Amino acid sequence: MDIIVCVKQVPARQGEGSGRESVPLINNPNDLNALEEALRIKELADGSRVTTLSMGPPGCEGLLRELLAAGADEAVLLSSPGFAGSDTYATSKILAAAVHKLLPFDLILTGERAIDGETGQVGPGLAAILEIPHQLGVEQVLTFDPHSVIIDKVNETYAWRIRLPIPALLTIRRSANTPRIPSIRGRLAASSKQVIVWDQHDLGLSGAGIGSRESPTQVIRTVKSDYSYKSRGAAVFIGEHQLDEILETVSAALDQPDGRPL
């Protein structure tokens, strides 16, 4: 099996600073579940190859080494000033260009969502561009043959076991597995592996439809976090001895059908 795993680098501490530069990056934890799933398959299928694919700022090669140390055979970083600010559509397009360069492959695995509040829409978008099947919310890849895989997946109300043809794209749930910690041997092996960096030129992208300017979605304005879209004014402070007062007012406002006022 040739497996491509998409791993995003995200700010380590969420909710601090707004510029990405200041906060150190980590590999998106949920994407490591996707890598783990790929490594598990590799152990079962001789001759498998696992390639990680990331789009991010230069300088995160160190993080990609972690992926190599965990057992990935190759790590590719897509980095170019022209990629900055790409939205879902543009990101899918850039990743697709890289996948075309990595052909052939059997599976693309990725996490469900990035912790930096991203959209979880890159997976379906990438699959649409590549014209391959996709399934979200995969718990496990059970078995595989040269033409198909059997997966367990869940949605909000069902758990399904499904067979689908490959190549295909699957998003792996956080609960799917526990990502391995790179071993000393893995780290040693990783030091002889290369992180491959491709820019816009290498991918043969003209710039059409990528980057912040060409992305279909555009940010009009951002508002700081004290923003409240139903501003109710600050609270009236009540001492503990005034609990009755709150209960009285709140009771009157509640329509308790079972007639159980506070």
Place this chain on the structure above:
Amino acid sequence: MRICTARCSRCLNCVSQCFFNAISTASHDLVIDEALCTDCGMCRDSCPMDAISDEMHDDPVETAEQRGICLYLTATAGRLSEGSLEVLGAGLRLKEHNRQRLTAFLLGEYVHEAAEEAIRCGADEVWMAEHSRLTPYAVDLHAGLVTDWLKELGPSIVLSGDRSLERSVMGYAAVRLHTGLCADCIQAAIDPQHEGLVVTRTAFGGQLMADIHIPRHRPQMATLKEGAFRPPPVYQPSGGLIVNRTDDISGLNSVYELLESRKIERLRNDFANAQIIVAVGRGIGCAEQLDSVYELADLLDARIGATRAVVESGWLDVTHQIGQSGTIVRPQLYIACGISGALQHTIGMDQADRVIAINSDRDAPIFQYADYGIVGDVRQVLPRLSERIRERRAARSRNGMD
């Protein structure tokens, strides 16, 4: 002939079609060599992405006037799903502003009652496909059909919920239609200044709220975060009609083959019908202290919510999480216990009718979102509150007996 590289999926159909070897694949973005091209049009007709045309500009902007609001709805157990009701509510409110036609798409194994429900709620038209092959895991059938219908209908706005199938379908359709998709929106409005839809979602790890629009592409697509929008206020039959398009799937088969199926517990807590929610933050201190929360919740017949900090500490499971990456709730009363009030949390509870916040820190941001604030140790205040409620009830029932 020109290839619009922003649209091309690099399927290479065109290359094999070109009799004159005019299409170069040397770089990722295909180029047609004007010197070799005879304008025969074979490549254009073979392109699934509509990427090839004889126009000279390389601009993906839709020039044709697109009009109307389209809602991609789903049904659970024959009824419109909760999320879809909210999408309908949001669509109706947009319609109040731009007076455009509201068309709903409904596809599934059993959807005709939901289609009638959508009409009763005010949809002008429902396009329906009802077939045993349209299972919720047949993502390809749903996505393909929705994409074809969108091409045919040509709406300017497309909205849906944010569940697994909807995310698959919208993600696929947006790429196929070469347009933008805003996910997890918590607000949607028509903004005349910005040409149509403007949505709000969190950005940059959730520390900021961003207003986003799709200026040059149509349709403008968005998935709405469940819980963030109100269902249609009143049932307002519009005399709309249901168009049965089931025939459109004839001959189509899903590549997904079901081997086993099992119903599971909801991944989301049932907050939708909760009148009162008692929500806990890290201020509660430890899992053992949750007893006082359970006690109050039992008394009030309330559901228990939590911040992400509490979920990450393992004190409550993720179905309890309220906020940006959890559920958005809108109860009549929200009691926030030891919650600091980070934006990622308050997004999920800001629309509660009434909020009581208990926090030991008078400057905690949660008090900005509360009607009543109690500054104190939540571990002492909660038992006091429960006790007081019990006393009041006891007194009332004594009076009642007199």
